[in-house]
Amino acid sequence: MLVTRSHLSELFMPSTEELVQAATEGDVSAFSELVRRYEGTVTVTAWSIVRDFHTAQDVAQESFVIAYQKLSQLRDARAFGPWILTIVKCEALQIQKKRAKQAAGAVALDEAIPASAGCWTEFEEIVPVLSQLPEQERIVVSLRYLDGLPVRDVAEATGRPVGTVTKQLSRAVQRLRGLLIEAER
Amino acid sequence: MSPQDDMEGLLEQFGKRLRERSDLANRVQARLKSAAQPISRSALSWMRGLTMRQRITLGGIVTAAAVLLAVFLASDRSGKRLFAQAIEKTGEARTCTFELIITQMLSEEERALIKESMPDWDETGIVKYYWQAPGSVRWEVFASAKSEEPVEVTIRPWNKPGISIKHWEKTYEIHSSRTDPDSTSVTTFVRRLRRCPEEAVRELGRKQIGEGISEGFEVSHKDLFPPDPTVSPEHQPDTVEIWIDVESQFPTQIEMRSDKARNVMRNFKWDVELPRNVFDTVKPEGYASETYPEALTPLRYPAERTPSVTDSQIELIIRALKCYAKLSGGHYPKVQMLDGNAARHKMSEMAGIDLPRIRSNMAPRWYEDPLQREAAATWQGLVTITAIQHADLDAAYHGIDVGPDDADKVLLRWKHTNDTYQVIYGDLRTEVVTAKRLKRIE
Numbered sequence: 360m361l362v363t364r365s366h367l368s369e370l371f372m373p374s375t376e377e378l379v380q381a382a383t384e385g386d387v388s389a390f391s392e393l394v395r396r397y398e399g400t401v402t403v404t405a406w407s408i409v410r411d412f413h414t415a416q417d418v419a420q421e422s423f424v425i426a427y428q429k430l431s432q433l434r435d436a437r438a439f440g441p442w443i444l445t446i447v448k449c450e451a452l453q454i455q456k457k458r459a460k461q462a463a464g465a466v467a468l469d470e471a472i473p474a475s476a477g478c479w480t481e482f483e484e485i486v487p488v489l490s491q492l493p494e495q496e497r498i499v500v501s502l503r504y505l506d507g508l509p510v511r512d513v514a515e516a517t518g519r520p521v522g523t524v525t526k527q528l529s530r531a532v533q534r535l536r537g538l539l540i541e542a543e544r
Numbered sequence: 545m546s547p548q549d550d551m552e553g554l555l556e557q558f559g560k561r562l563r564e565r566s567d568l569a570n571r572v573q574a575r576l577k578s579a580a581q582p583i584s585r586s587a588l589s590w591m592r593g594l595t596m597r598q599r600i601t602l603g604g605i606v607t608a609a610a611v612l613l614a615v616f617l618a619s620d621r622s623g624k625r626l627f628a629q630a631i632e633k634t635g636e637a638r639t640c641t642f643e644l645i646i647t648q649m650l651s652e653e654e655r656a657l658i659k660e661s662m663p664d665w666d667e668t669g670i671v672k673y674y675w676q677a678p679g680s681v682r683w684e685v686f687a688s689a690k691s692e693e694p695v696e697v698t699i700r701p702w703n704k705p706g707i708s709i710k711h712w713e714k715t716y717e718i719h720s721s722r723t724d725p726d727s728t729s730v731t732t733f734v735r736r737l738r739r740c741p742e743e744a745v746r747e748l749g750r751k752q753i754g755e756g757i758s759e760g761f762e763v764s765h766k767d768l769f770p771p772d773p774t775v776s777p778e779h780q781p782d783t784v785e786i787w788i789d790v791e792s793q794f795p796t797q798i799e800m801r802s803d804k805a806r807n808v809m810r811n812f813k814w815d816v817e818l819p820r821n822v823f824d825t826v827k828p829e830g831y832a833s834e835t836y837p838e839a840l841t842p843l844r845y846p847a848e849r850t851p852s853v854t855d856s857q858i859e860l861i862i863r864a865l866k867c868y869a870k871l872s873g874g875h876y877p878k879v880q881m882l883d884g885n886a887a888r889h890k891m892s893e894m895a896g897i898d899l900p901r902i903r904s905n906m907a908p909r910w911y912e913d914p915l916q917r918e919a920a921a922t923w924q925g926l927v928t929i930t931a932i933q934h935a936d937l938d939a940a941y942h943g944i945d946v947g948p949d950d951a952d953k954v955l956l957r958w959k960h961t962n963d964t965y966q967v968i969y970g971d972l973r974t975e976v977v978t979a980k981r982l983k984r985i986e
Binding site: 381386387388390391392394395398399402416419420423424427482485500504505506507510511520521522525532535536539 | 551552554555556558559560562563566568569570571572573575576635636677678679703853854855960964976
């Protein structure tokens with residue numbers, strides 16, 4: 360055919376590096392694309408610490424806002440993935456500390472922060488199982504399946520070779536299978 | 545099948561629903577827009593040493609300067625400022641439509657070949673393109689200016705699977721969401737323009753385009769895009785001309801030129817309402833599926849960053865080399881640096897495939913002979929080797945000295961990580977080895 364994909368390929372899907380660069384120059388829509396690219400992994404990472412869907416979402420939102428404000432401090436644009444995960448972990452741990460202080464006070468934690476009743480049950484069914492994976496495996500599974508990144512992009516986001524990521528994914532899927540069977544017993 | 549059996553499917557479905565229901569990006573965007581920019585305390589601390597009169601006087605000077613600057617910015621719509629303003633404005637656009645005209649210098653044989661499959665085709669054929677932020681695209685290919693119906697339609701909704709429908713041969717191809725590097729985006733084009741150094745932009749003056757006056761700018765294509773290995777070098781554009789309406793500050797025409805081809809994007813419409821259902825992906829009834837496995841995606845080159853070579857790309861390389869050896873009577877391409885395009889032409893010549901320059905993807909099912917089919921399905925593996933050699937991967941190819949019988953000799957290798965190398969031996973076995981071991985075996 361006269362027109363092939365390559366004729367239009369000059370306009371490829373932007374890489375994380377390109378998105379970070381554009382966002383650094385003030386392009387908010389580029390940053391929104393970064394949010395879409397990493398939101399699943401970021402939310403799951405937050406949940407693994409705060410153990411509550413709504414709080415995890417708030418932590419994720421706050422982490423992305425912090426990331427945007429500090430984007431100029433990110434030296435290697437390709438390292439956005441590990442960087443945002445460090446931010447979300449710090450944020451989630453801070454929230455945890457605040458909650459622990461509240462729990463130590465007069466108000467019971469369960470009353471102060473509503474539990475996840477009524478929130479998306481599928482999330483509450485799958486993510487706790489996912490959270491039992493070792494951290495590295497949880498991150499690659501989240502990037503690959505929840506955020507839908509191709510394996511090579513997962514490798515780039517985690518700074519590991521494709522072969523390692525492929526093996527981690529395969530091990531994680533095996534482990535999840537076992538965890539799900541256990542959870543159903 | 546229980547959920548445990550299809551764990552990957554379960555996770556993929558969950559991820560898909562999670563993404564579809566999430567409004568995190570919108571919430572973050574709203575937060576970023578509403579958040580007040582913090583003023584650095586230290587930036588104003590020097591004012592503490594001034595008297596009130598000094599502060600008022602200084603404030604007046606600063607205000608006057610700001611007004612003068614604003615007047616200058618508002619009135620100066622010429623030159624490179626217009627170029628910069630157009631980039632900003634285009635980056636904020638939500639929708640866009642345009643027509644793309646591709647003019648190729650074709651040989652008689654190539655014309656005849658196209659006419660064989662599309663009798664209506666002539667050089668007035670156009671592509672109608674629709675785009676919606678953040679990255680949904682649709683393009684419709686019309687065989688000629690007289691055609692009322694497109695011969696091909698490709699629809700790539702953002703973050704959802706897409707489809708290409710070839711009406712001329714009644715086939716369709718499903719594209720996975722996000723995983724296809726050929727997904728197009730107007731904003732990406734704009735981002736690339738933004739990176740273009742100011743001194744590389746040449747002013748072309750003004751001319752009438754449509755109802756308004758546009759100002760032209762020219763940049764070198766290689767300043768914006770890496771060469772595409774699937775397009776012959778003579779068809780890769782040398783220059784890009786961008787014409788910008790001086791009033792609306794939106795691009796009105798973009799032209800990419802080479803000695804052998806001229807691609808013009810024209811009739812731009814920005815921030816218009818698009819037809820309903822323009823990004824709906826419905827499989828056409830009675831059409832055959834032409835969806836290829838993702839494994840056959842070639843590595844693009846030269847990569848803007850150090851690329852990772854996937855397992856499926858390694859498999860593609862091996863299949864291509866095996867096919868090449870079968871066709872050549874027992875040897876791999878005998879060169880030191882593999883030229884993907886040259887090897888591709890050699891392979892198609894040996895396979896007896898009439899491969900036109902303009903077709904970047906051969907359809908394997910067009911060929912009855914199994915070896916021809918394999919050549920058509922795997923030639924991109926040779927381009928992938930070229931890509932590896934051009935990327936910063938410490939790669940070496942020994943096709944001159946190593947053949948299929950050299951089981952223990954290294955045919956191709958490249959750096960996998962800091963400590964290991966991916967090796968493909970003469971008999972096409974693969975192994976990941978340490979740098980120390982590579983020294984011994986190479």
